[in-house]
Ligand code: MCN
């Protein structure tokens with residue numbers, strides 16, 4: 001159980017404290033994009049394609065234009081005249097802002113209406129008449145590359161097939177060699193289905209274009225306001241200093257709010273055309289059907305080992321469904337994202353992965369969902385393959401993992417695909433999970449239940465994440481570099497404001513970044529205000545995704561505070577008339593201070609120093625006034641958090657319903673700033689993982705109709721489907737982060753799906769089941785059970 005600490009009672013700096021932002025949120029005082037209301041504001045609604053693939057023969061907007069409350073009706077043809085019909089995606093592909101020639105997925109944007117109110121805008125959509133010449137859609141990813149498959153991207157010159165990209169990583173020859181000499185090889189096709197982040201708040205924007213000043217203000221649900229400003233400037237040709245992107249309170253992102261969506265551009269165009277502010281707010285179905293999807297990988301897994309369980313190699317071919325437009329936010333040289341870490345937590349001899357990505361008539365795929373850009377898929381692959389190997393060898397899945405872990409003394413460890421893991425102690429985390437779970441007792445209980453025909457399963461997974469992009473030049477997503485800025489100002493009375501490039505969507509940045517500064521300066525977290533999400537008022541940086549806020553901006557915040565402290569030392573030396581080296585920094589519950597070394601309690605507090613810095617007395621020669629610092633931080637490496645998860649399930653043999661009975665999660669994200677917030681991140685991610693493993697799934701029928709367009713069809717777990725989480729901690733600091741912190745925001749989503757699937761497969765071992773694909777709905781589990789002989793009782 002978590003214990004919450006009254007914020008007035010807690011020490012200065014790191015540790016459990018209640019979230020500062022919740023004072024606002026629990027009273028309904030948050031300001032989300034849809035809460036923005038400007039004088040004269042108009043409303044925008046989008047007409048979307050009812051079919052997955054069709055040629056547009058004609059669009060008749062006359063009746064809609066005649067609607068008394070309609071101010072503008074815009075079609076793809078109108079945008080094309082201004083060169084605005086297509087926009088770049090984060091992968092370097094292009095995406096239609098409004099369809100011109102063809103529609104390529106159900107729900108694609110075809111036209112939009114700007115009207116006096118939301119109802120009129122919606123009504124007017126029904127007055128637009130679009131004539132479609134329906135084409136055969138490509139729905140099945142395995143059909144996409146058939147010779148006679150319909151061509152989806154005929155907008156691209158010279159394009160002859162539905163190929164999106166090829167990519168490979170690792171050493172194919174070395175891997176083939178270890179497979180040749182392996183005593184045991186296990187192969188399995190694994191499907192990670194298409195899922196959706198489904199944040200509580202859907203996407204939206206309010207655009208306000210001032211024609212006289214030629215200035216654009218865009219309130220938008222974005223996880224990366226600065227990056228969006230730059231991209232908008234490059235795309236729309238507006239000077240960047242005349243664009244202000246404001247990302248106010250965000251009701252969850254989970255990766256869904258990384259891309260720029262056509263709707264943002266519609267709002268901007270609408271405001272430019274009408275000269276009035278324009279609001280666009282997606283409804284739930286629009287969000288589920290047309291905004292970014294994740295996963296959708298068909299993976300051929302192969303694992304090679306010796307008979308005594310030494311893993312030699314891992315190989316995979318991946319068929320990736322990227323939908324009609326490639327929306328992946330991946331570093332340019334890694335179109336397969338961070339899938340390259342698929343060797344996981346194991347020290348093996350060789351690994352190779354080849355990937356073929358294709359287009360289908362589905363919404364843009366390859367977007368993120370609390371995944372660290374494909375690490376969820378990578379961890380699923382390796383953790384299922386290791387379990388399959390354990391089953392083949394008749395080994396316990398824990399002992400097989402322990403045998404093959406990268407050992408603590410091997411860090412920093414360069415993986416076979418070239419990733420440098422910064423630090424780790426995997427056996428310790430695994431041992432802690434076993435201890436909390438009471439693993440041996442669980443196995444004994446399972447044996448006893450099995451003898452009675454009960455289906456109890458115990459699933460283990462161990463993950464290594466790679467978060468905090470990014471240091472390497474080739475990891476640069478947009479050609480902008482990956483550094484993040486942060487600016488700290490200490491006021492004369494010693495309170496402070498920190499301005500960040502990253503943007504919280506629920507992760508608690510207003511609290512943890514205040515704690516980071518408080519810890520370094522010896523002031524109360526409540527005395528530090530955190531400003532973010534407004535490009536006019538924050539330094540440049542690439543935003544929040546890939547759990548990079550703590551590894552990158554968090555480091556910037558600490559370094560800014562330390563720079564302030566260095567300056568404070570000079571000022572204190574002047575105040576106390578000693579040399580700076582003779583001062584000693586101390587911090588206790590009453591605050592931070594510089595004392596003369598060896599003479600405690602004679603010094604000056606950070607507040608006294610701040611007052612002096614702002615003009616209350618002389619400063620030493622050469623020291624400027626003020627107590628501020630600005631940092632732009634580019635980390636030396638990613639951080640590699642890790643964890644050991646154990647899931648216990650019971651499967652009802654009569655109904656095939658899976659019940660998660662227990663979930664034990666030991667996470668190591670290095671030094672923790674606020675344990676309560678970290679636990680909250682883990683709880684949320686575990687719920688995500690259970691959702692993906694057991695119920696979340698966006699399916700399509702043979703016509704390309706999306707079958708997951710509402711939360712009645714796209715199921716996400718509720719309090720009823722999740723157990724009381726049992727969390728444990730180990731702390732292995734990152735050697736290159738100033739306080740040793742690693743990111744944690746996606747760890748549990750990445751690590752938990754294989755634990756659940758491994759548990760269900762373990763439960764079904766009595767039926768001879770070796771593997772079953774997610775989501776493990778009752779019908780899937782039932783099918784798996786029917787595929788094999790029923791147990792002999
Ligand atoms: N933290 C900490 N100690 C650490 C690591 C993190 O106290 N060693 C704290 C951080 O300071 C921050 C939170 O935990 O308050 C998450 O930090 P971090 O791991 O740096 O991740 P980000 O802040 O960059 O958040 C991004 C990450 C991603 S990419 C997705 S997707 C996701 C996630 O966060 N989306 C979320 N968690 C989410 N949580 C909520 N409520 N809503 C989302 O949309």
Ligand code: CUN
Pocket residue numbers: 223253254255256258368369370371372373374544545546547746
């Ligand atoms: Cu992978 S989802 Mo988060 O990086 O925004």
